[in-house]
Amino acid sequence: MSDKHAKHKSKYTIDRGIPGAFEGETVTRRRFMTGTAHTAGAIATSAFALPALGFAIGPIFKSTPHRWEVVGTAEMFPDNNYIPVVITLTPNIGEAGKSTVYVRKFNPEIDTDAYDRNTPYIAISSRCAHLGCPVRWVDAAERFICPCHGGVYDLLGRRVGGPPVRPLDRFYTRVNGENVEVGPRFSVNSELRRFSPRDPGEPLDGIGQYLYPSRPGAQKL
């Protein structure tokens, strides 16, 4: 509404001599009908657009149930070397849902960090903390080595070379009778402090833990 318009016309329809106007009315019927049509259009559009949007971004907020999977018996795992086992991260999609985990028994001489106490077994994820390629435990070098961009990790999964931004992720473990079970994943920073699971490439030291927030879909125990 321009100033020129406002000077000449009152905001009351009755002053402007519009037929059928009544006391105190400021919205013309034409404006009311235009507004009604636009509102109806907006509601109709939102009625399909918002559910579709929610449908597409919903999985971000969905939390997946914790899975515990038997990976072997207690005597299978030494305390100074890793045994590779295959676990299922996502069921029902075949090989694409599986991942290799390196498991060994807790060793009080190596695992001196406070965060690792009361952990019966150490289970290290084979997902490289750089961009997610599968790392391999090389026994002779006592290192985890990533084939993609040359990430190297030591026996505890701490980065010793290459581009990774944090140590290898770990899994919760527990002993159920004779069986060793591997549970949900968690991430660690360079001091092996535990964090909710992050994706590869997301640092956890210093400001990193705030720049790369954990999501409701994946939380530590």
Added chain:
Amino acid sequence: MPKLPKLPLAPPMPAALKEAPPRPSENPSKGGPIEEAQQAGIAVVDWVDERTSLSGAARWMMFRKVPKGTNWFYTLGSATMFAFLSQAVTGVFLAMYYRPDPSGGAYESIRYVTNDVFLGQFVRGMHKWGSSVMVILVFLHMGRTFFFGAYKYPRELNWVIGVVLLILTMTMSFTGYLLPFDQRAYWATIVGVNINGTGPLLGPYLSDFLRGGSEFGATTLSRFYAIHMLLVPGAIAAMLGAHLYLVAKLGTTAPPWTKVEKRPELRETEI
């Protein structure tokens, strides 16, 4: 800022395309089957044109004046568009065989297309190599526009639309790479999604959106498939229409080495 001259909506038919009137010495045609077929064709086109006025739009689009010095570099945009059309056509036929099933069906359907379907290897090869051709052509076209200064006023908006088209093309490359679902496709996608995740604050949510969850899951492949074959092609087609409209509306630029010949009365006299 200088005001742009307005183009008339429908430029006249070029003289070369106009039919010459019959010479008085020639016998006017008495009509025959060929003449009748011609008349029938004209009648059909006229019928459509009378109801749509499309011929004006077609002439506006096709018979544009181009500057002196227009050369082969100006065909890179059309070449990119034909690469896209080739991808669209081959993609439609590949979709007739493809199954976005992560538990083995996707890989098996691609294997079937490649090894068993008549001309399947050829159509899949067209789509696979054509994708690289399209990306290369997009960059050559972008380079031409940059080095010829064709992004300057009044064509900035067309440059912006072109950048959106570049991003959409890269999205097509990224989402299409997963579909064969072999080892290379799987691990390249894992790495690609994690690169998205390295963006601060929003990155983790973006990679969750791409995967459809916090892990590579049952719906990741179908999500990529839907983005690859429905969402992005539609967006590319719409943006391509806007891109072409602006090209026709604004015209093309002369190459930068073209010298402007000033009119004699505007020439400055040497002192």
